[in-house]
Amino acid sequence: xxxxxxxxxxxxxxxxxxxxxxxxxxxxxxxxxxxxxxxxxxxxxxxxxxxxxxxxxxxxxxxxxxxxxxxxxxxxxxxxxxxxxxxxxxxxxxxxxxxxxxxxxxxxxxxxxxxxxxxxxxxxxxxxxxxxxxxxxxxxxxxxxxxxxxxxxxxxxxxxxxxxxxxxxxxxxxxxxxxxxxxxxxxxxxxxxxxxxxxxxxxxxxxxxxxxxxxxxxxxxxxxxxxxxxxxxxxxxxxxxxxxxxxxxxxxxxxxxxxxxxxxxxxxxxxxxxxxxxxxxxxxxxxxxxxxxxxxxxxxxxxxxxxxxxxxxxxxxxxxxxxxxxxxxxxxxxxxxxxxxxxxxxxxxxxxxxxxxxxxxxxxxxxxxxxxxxxxxxxxxxxxxxxxxxxxxxxxxxxxxxxxxxxxxxxxxxxxxxxxxxxxxxxxxxxxxxxxxxxxxxxxxxxxxxxxxx
Ligand SMILES: Cc1cc2nc3c(=O)[nH]c(=O)nc-3n(C[C@H](O)[C@H](O)[C@H](O)COP(=O)(O)O)c2cc1C
Numbered sequence: 001x002x003x004x005x006x007x008x009x010x011x012x013x014x015x016x017x018x019x020x021x022x023x024x025x026x027x028x029x030x031x032x033x034x035x036x037x038x039x040x041x042x043x044x045x046x047x048x049x050x051x052x053x054x055x056x057x058x059x060x061x062x063x064x065x066x067x068x069x070x071x072x073x074x075x076x077x078x079x080x081x082x083x084x085x086x087x088x089x090x091x092x093x094x095x096x097x098x099x100x101x102x103x104x105x106x107x108x109x110x111x112x113x114x115x116x117x118x119x120x121x122x123x124x125x126x127x128x129x130x131x132x133x134x135x136x137x138x139x140x141x142x143x144x145x146x147x148x149x150x151x152x153x154x155x156x157x158x159x160x161x162x163x164x165x166x167x168x169x170x171x172x173x174x175x176x177x178x179x180x181x182x183x184x185x186x187x188x189x190x191x192x193x194x195x196x197x198x199x200x201x202x203x204x205x206x207x208x209x210x211x212x213x214x215x216x217x218x219x220x221x222x223x224x225x226x227x228x229x230x231x232x233x234x235x236x237x238x239x240x241x242x243x244x245x246x247x248x249x250x251x252x253x254x255x256x257x258x259x260x261x262x263x264x265x266x267x268x269x270x271x272x273x274x275x276x277x278x279x280x281x282x283x284x285x286x287x288x289x290x291x292x293x294x295x296x297x298x299x300x301x302x303x304x305x306x307x308x309x310x311x312x313x314x315x316x317x318x319x320x321x322x323x324x325x326x327x328x329x330x331x332x333x334x335x336x337x338x339x340x341x342x343x344x345x346x347x348x349x350x351x352x353x354x355x356x357x358x359x360x361x362x363x364x365x366x367x368x369x370x371x372x373x374x375x376x377x378x379x380x381x382x383x384x385x386x387x388x389x390x391x392x393x394x395x396x397x398x399x400x401x402x403x404x405x406x407x408x409x410x411x412x413x414x415x416x417x418x419x420x421x422x423x424x425x426x427x428x429x430x431x432x433x434x435x436x437x438x439x440x441x442x443x444x445x446x447x448x449x450x451x452x453x454x
Contacts, residue, residue: 010398017086025304039094046095052414056103059088064144066316070323103436105134115170123216131220131435136227177214221435231343240266256395302371310369330356
């Protein structure tokens with residue numbers, strides 16, 4: 001008999017250190033709590049997630065307020081369209097203080113920070129949480145972010161990924177600097193650590209120079225887990241090389257199956273074990289004692305969204321100002337080539353069936369900023385578990401749960417859906433170990449392991 005643990009669903013909570021969840025209408029929901037500037041808000045959710053044996057709470061990040069629409073922040077501030085954005089890394093530590101096993105992930109941009117800084121920040125977080133940290137690698141999206149960091153414009157899409165590749169080489173290189181067992185701690189012999197086991201990186205490449213030696217030894221899980229979310233061709237190539245957990249946006253099951261097969265194949269082609277790259281699409285869940293009640297919850301949450309949310313958030317990620325553009329005017333090929341988020345653009349082209357979509361097509365086919373953005377599993381605990389099971393068995397390794405009221409979405413999921421998944425053997429009944437890698441079923445990497453598949 002095989003002693004292998006059966007494949008089980010990984011659950012990630014999609015968190016934002018801001019005034020709403022990634023669904024802007026959530027802040028208008030009467031059941032949402034308003035203390036998002038207090039540690040207790042995040043700690044309350046952390047306890048719920050650990051109680052529900054979630055793999056991880058994961059925070060997105062942006063380095064500017066959404067203010068591309070109308071080239072102004074007025075609407076964004078007035079309507080609370082992600083107008084508050086705290087740095088997610090200190091928030092992780094607030095959550096770490098009240099949990100023991102929950103994984104903690106934060107987004108950090110390769111376009112606006114230095115690799116040495118990011119390597120040290122995340123390595124320190126990983127030590128302070130005893131090996132529970134993940135870094136979501138993003139390349140950022142728009143000119144507002146560039147202007148906050150002393151630049152005039154955001155870099156072109158593929159160039160950002162080229163930079164990100166080298167960024168990862170530097171970060172991983174620093175994380176390799178201290179071999180396991182480098183620390184001796186012999187007080188009487190005055191031997192703190194073995195200099196033969198601590199190395200300088202001496203990196204000098206196309207975008208970065210960084211010398212070392214790095215000042216943070218390896219953690220219990222070796223180094224932080226790498227997450228990634230880009231879905232264009234270039235984004236997938238990057239994920240295939242580096243990502244251990246990919247945060248995906250599947251519009252539906254059929255497209256999900258294709259993307260899942262594509263990414264697993266790309267990871268294999270890059271020399272990696274496809275099982276070591278997990279894929280988790282974002283989903284919303286509306287669960288209740290009856291299907292009718294669950295549908296009512298969905299409709300109600302949907303009614304919290306406003307048209308301005310969609311416009312502001314689309315302009316933010318495409319890096320294009322829609323405000324004075326006729327609603328039905330098709331974008332030219334040149335305009336489409338220049339948008340920042342290629343995979344979102346391609347999804348709108350695919351779903352609308354138009355080579356040159358208009359603002360209306362972007363609003364209607366992306367669903368961005370509305371309750372229709374991405375799939376929603378709606379129904380009783382049994383119905384929701386049925387849908388999750390179907391996806392898990394055909395196109396994913398887990399899910400990133402998007403909240404529509406905070407902390408209600410997470411509480412309801414843990415109370416109603418988790419027991420049903422456990423009953424089916426699809427979900428753990430206890431954390432298997434100590435670190436995030438233990439929880440995700442990922443091996444602890446040896447120093448320099450990543451060089452095998454680069
Ligand atoms: C599900 C998902 C979540 C993302 N989260 C963030 C984020 O928190 N911060 C950010 O700057 N970009 C985020 N992005 C943008 C990606 O990092 C990337 O810049 C963008 O998708 C463009 O790359 P692509 O064309 O390869 O998809 C996200 C993308 C996806 C699909």
